[in-house]
Amino acid sequence: MTEIKSQKAVCVYCGxxxxxxxxxSDEARKLGQLLYSMRWKLVYGGGTTGLMGEIARATMGPDVDGFVHGIIPNALVARERTEDSEAPEAAETAGKASVSSFNDEIRKSVENHKGSTPLSHEYGTTTIVPDMHTRKRMMATESDAFVAMPGGYGTLxxxxxxxxxxxxxxxxxxxVLFNTDGFFDGLLRFIQHAIESGFISEKNGRIVQVATTAEEVIDKIQQYQVPDxxxxxNWSDEHEGN
Structure with missing residues (x-):
């Protein structure tokens, strides 16, 4: 039987x-559904909560047969534990309930989010790495394109x-910046201000592409031209071991 492989890998940064x-959440879900329909792989930060969880679950598809690779540092993993005496069915139910409860708490308020996240096979394959530097390098080398959705300090x-x-x-x-509902307008104003102030060239300003819909994200990736x-x-040392 021939193994089905993804056509392209897209790294998505989001909250x-x-x-x-x-x-x-709606736009994260739409982008994930598009990735699934195109058989593209999602590379992301490995979380099962927030926008991370939404896009990962959508990319896995209704039959949970999509291509998703989450990469997360060990410190951000919340391990759900059950008593050894529990039956496997009870443990599985408890785990799902815990994940659901955790998601509900985060949905109520960002103040409830303590940074860690439970893991689940429903969100694809997860690689646990020792630190943030390893995570970012692995995400970058595995991907063919980068997309940023709404998020906080880490996403930026x-x-x-x-x-x-x-x-x-x-x-x-x-x-590509997926500028949902103008989320990145402030960042885009900064980039334009830096160009006008002589710190970024007009040509390098075109490194960043902007999309407002999931379909436009895909189009920007497919039509991307590397700016002059x-x-x-020479970054040969940067690629050693990759």
Whole structure:
């Protein structure tokens, strides 16, 4: 039997919380459904809560046969434990209830989110790594494109690093901001201000592509052209072992 493989791998950075607007979850779900229908692989931060959980579950599809690889540091993993005397069926039920309760608490308020997340096979394959640096490098090397959805400090840091890597010539992969309901308008104003102030060239400003729908995200990835003007540096050491 021939093994079915994904056609393309897309790294999506997004929040492990849901945010205050249902549109964020809706658009994460739509993008995941598109990835599933195209048989593309999702590479993401490994969470099962918030937007991370929404897009991962949608990409796995209704038959749980999609391509999803979550990469998460050990410190962010919440391990659900049950008593040894419990029957397997009871343990499984307890685990699902715990995950559901955890998601409900995060949905109520970001203040309830303590950073850790339970794991579940419903969200694809998970690789647990020792630290954030390993996580980011693995996510980058495994992916053919990068997409940022709404999120917090971590999401911003990750996508800005990918943009910088492109400017430095470390990679030539598409970088797309999925600007749901204007979430990234402030960041886009900053980029334009930096261009006008002489800190980013007009050409490097085109490293960042912007989409407002899930369909447009896919189109931006497929039509991406590497902009001129990026730094022409030798990063051979950066790729050793990759």
């Amino acid at each position: 492990s919380s849901f945010g205050n607007d249902p549109k964020f 840091e990750e996508v800005m690093e990918c943009i910088t890597w492109s400017q430095l010539g470390i990679h030539q992969k598409p970088v 003007g990026r730094f022409n540096l």
